[in-house]
Amino acid sequence: MKPGYKTIYEQYRHSITSGLLKPGDKVPSVRVLASELGVARKTVETAWAILVGEGYLVSQGARGTRVNPDLSLGGEKKNLPTAQNGDLPLSMAETLRDQSGFLRLGIPSLDAFPYKKWLLLSGKAVRSMQPVEMTNPPLMGYAPLREAIAHYVNISRGLSCSADQIFITSGYNHNLRLILSALGKPDDKVLFEDPGYYFGQQTLKRIASNLHFAPVDNHGLKVDYIQQYHRDARFVFVTPSHQSPLAVTLSLPRKQQLLDWAQQNESWIIEDDYDGEFHYTRKVLPALKSLDTQDRVIYMGTFSKTVMPALRISYLVMPRACVAQFRETGEQTESGQPVLTQKILAAFMGEGHFFRHLKKMRTLYSQRRKTMLAALEQVYPGMFNIEVSDGGMHIIALLRTSTQDVRLAQIWQQHQLQVSPLSRWYNQNPKRYGLIMGYTNVRSAQEAIALLQRPAQETRALLSVE
Ligand SMILES: Cc1ncc(COP(=O)(O)O)c(C=O)c1O
Structure with a gap:
């Protein structure tokens, strides 16, 4: 059977990503390949157009078409196409391919990551590891990183917390489990946004037996609905800066209404500020936590959107009054996060690169x-x-x-x-x-x-x- 454009595209893409074809190598002309394969020129043209569009090939007019010379390895300018994970070496890209694809949600621009800088800081962090840092990692996180995060959220997100309120975790699921085990009882009512973060719902459906949903409109979570039907909720999960997935912002009156309700009911608001850094048409809005005079908000931040998801570093800002409770829970259920990555990130932040x-x-x-x-x-x-x-x-x-x-x-x-x-x-x-x-x-x-x-x-x- 004659190959279609998709087969030709896939074969060439594989040859490039597997290193069989090297950056700068010439590929056959449309005419030559079409006659060799016995297919219409249009078929080859389509495959070439996609590979050019994706950045695997570059067309150089009369000089023919080549594998993109910028696909060379190493250095910040290296330019692998998106599905192969931007700035990462080919071997890593290969292993990630199974889960990769285009238009994926919530993945930062990997081609723009300051890879060289990260490499440099990684080397420094490894070389400077002290024996004491090779024992058990600190339960609530590596102190310089807790400092750097407190500084960052205070300046950029409008909080006023100290480093001892920061608990470094490995991501969203870790945060949920930690919060519920530190502050909750088994049948506490938990509220989640509808629509809401798909993976968050999946986790809570497993670990929260009394889970309910509250609708979201163009002003964010409908707090009236909570007051009407779920006054007794103990935890409310909310994405106020950009609702996940609708991307609307929780309006100021609703923010106030939610904070007042939590204060009156002694409930906890869990603010998931997963991508609050990214506003484009106006100034970045301060977090809901910045308005929280009564300390009812537990703030969750992550480096998955700002650095890379594979880092697996996120954090909680614990209300002052709960730090001891989190510590006690942590002593029984936690073992700390890897120090090395925390060191690299602390330097990345501390030196202004972040x-x-x-x-x-x-x-x-x-x-x-x-x-x-x-x-x-x-x-x-x-x-x-x-x-x-x-x-x-x-x-x-x-x-x-x-x-x-x-x-x-x-x-x-x-x-x-x-x-x-x-x-x-x-x-x-x-x-x-x-x-x-x-x-x-x-x-x-x-x-x-x-x-x-x-x-x-x-x-x-x-x-x-x-
Ligand atoms: C709504 C929402 N919250 C949190 C996260 C961050 O999750 P994690 O820190 O586990 O990578 C994401 C990432 O996709 C998200 O979309």
């Missing part, structure tokens, strides 16, 4: 978002409704009339576009339907268009049938 990186990412994300929005309109004119929010790291393309977002997401996933169907993030009706897509690793308009065109035929067929 702030610089954030600033750079804000500009980059704002550009990439624009590019992606334009590409969506170009490839799918009028097919989606997009409510552009002020920030965040994803776009929601709402279906106009169809409710088939699960089917549509499956189609896109078959083309390695790892989008998520919005309706799956809801527990109650009414639901909204659409595709949630990350754009932070889409590096050019050309790439955005090439990616979006992959499922275009099937998408049009599905949506026009409705």
